[in-house]
Structures are given as structure tokens and as C-alpha cells.
Amino acid sequence: MHRYKFVLYRPIQLLPVLFGISVVTFVLVRLIPGDPARVLLGARATPTAIANIRRQYGLDEPMWLQYFYFVKNLLSGEMGKSILYKIDVLKLIITRIEPTLVLVLASVTLSVLIAVPMAALAARNHGRFADHAVRVISTAGIGFPP
Incomplete structure (x- = not known):
């Protein structure tokens, strides 16, 4: 019976690991130096265009909400x-x-x-x-x- 418990519990143990990987990935992407909106628009970006890009990609939202959208999009295959x-x-x-x-x-x-x-x-x-x-x-x- 011990072997069957192991087979049943192993996928459950995977959930915290996947959560940890998603948090680390999200945080590392956010730690990249520079503003993602400026990178997308280039050096001649206007403040209005930067604000529009931040709003479009949700970069103006709180960090926890950005993480929620990150996980939601990842689970749906939208990267x-x-x-x-x-x-x-x-x-x-x-x-x-x-x-x-x-x-x-x-x-x-x-x-x-x-x-x-x-x-x-x-x-x-x-x-x-x-x-x-x-x-x-x-x-x-x-x-x-x-």
C-alpha cells in the first residue's frame, strides 16, 4: 500500500514546486533592469505612449494582480x-x-x-x-x- 500512496501523493507534491517556480520566474522577469514599456517603444517614446503600453500590458496594476494574470495566461497557453x-x-x-x-x-x-x-x-x-x-x-x- 505504501507504493500506491507514493504514486498518489507525488503529483500533489508537485503543486508547491510549480507554484515556487512560477513565483521565481515572475520575480526574475520583473527584476530585469529597465522599463518594459520603454523597451517596446524605443528611445523616442513619449510619456503618453509609455502610459498606454503600461495600461495595455497591465504594468500599472499592483504586483499581485500582475502575478495573477501571469499565472492565468500561462495556464491558458497565452505567453x-x-x-x-x-x-x-x-x-x-x-x-x-x-x-x-x-x-x-x-x-x-x-x-x-x-x-x-x-x-x-x-x-x-x-x-x-x-x-x-x-x-x-x-x-x-x-x-x-x-
């Missing part, structure tokens, strides 16, 4: 438009998922193809030169930058 690419962020993410998954799959496959034979070599030669060499190579590999 806004990319400032750089001028398209919906969700569409941009979808176009980038396939190449990302290909890279992840290739890197995991390469890692397994290298790690399993080295681990087998180290296990067969426990305490000998091959074991120490594999340990040194793997430790050095962890130390290299990605």
Missing part, C-alpha cells in the same frame, strides 16, 4: 508575443522543440555509448590501472565546461 521575433511565444517554443529534442537524444545516446563500456571496464578491473584511469577520465569530464 504573449516575442519582442525579438514578433510572433507568439508558444509558436516560437513549438518550432524550437524538435531540434532541442534531437540534440538531447543524441547527447544522451553518446553519453550512454561512452559511459557503459567505461563503467564495465572499471568494474572488471576494480582497483587496477583501468579502474583508476576511468575514474580520472570521468572526473576530468565532469570538470570540463559544457
Whole structure:
């Protein structure tokens, strides 16, 4: 019965983690230096245009209300438009998922193809030169930058 409790409670434990991630993401985006309205409008923005952009995007609302709208839009899949690419962020993410998954799959496959034979070599030669060499190579590999 203990295993089934774990399977049932694990998704419930995910909720506070997701809440924490959303709060940290929201706060980090708000800590970016500069005014988002000025970034959207450029250097020659008028005070009226800045006020209109703040009102349009809800930047003039209290922070807790901005967070509420952030979570509401995130749950509905509305992530806004990319400032750089001028398209919906969700569409941009979808176009980038396939190449990302290909890279992840290739890197995991390469890692397994290298790690399993080295681990087998180290296990067969426990305490000998091959074991120490594999340990040194793997430790050095962890130390290299990605």
C-alpha cells in the first residue's frame, strides 16, 4: 500500500514546486533592469505612449494582480508575443522543440555509448590501472565546461 500512496501523493507534491517556480520566474522577469514599456517603444517614446503600453500590458496594476494574470495566461497557453521575433511565444517554443529534442537524444545516446563500456571496464578491473584511469577520465569530464 505504501507504493500506491507514493504514486498518489507525488503529483500533489508537485503543486508547491510549480507554484515556487512560477513565483521565481515572475520575480526574475520583473527584476530585469529597465522599463518594459520603454523597451517596446524605443528611445523616442513619449510619456503618453509609455502610459498606454503600461495600461495595455497591465504594468500599472499592483504586483499581485500582475502575478495573477501571469499565472492565468500561462495556464491558458497565452505567453504573449516575442519582442525579438514578433510572433507568439508558444509558436516560437513549438518550432524550437524538435531540434532541442534531437540534440538531447543524441547527447544522451553518446553519453550512454561512452559511459557503459567505461563503467564495465572499471568494474572488471576494480582497483587496477583501468579502474583508476576511468575514474580520472570521468572526473576530468565532469570538470570540463559544457
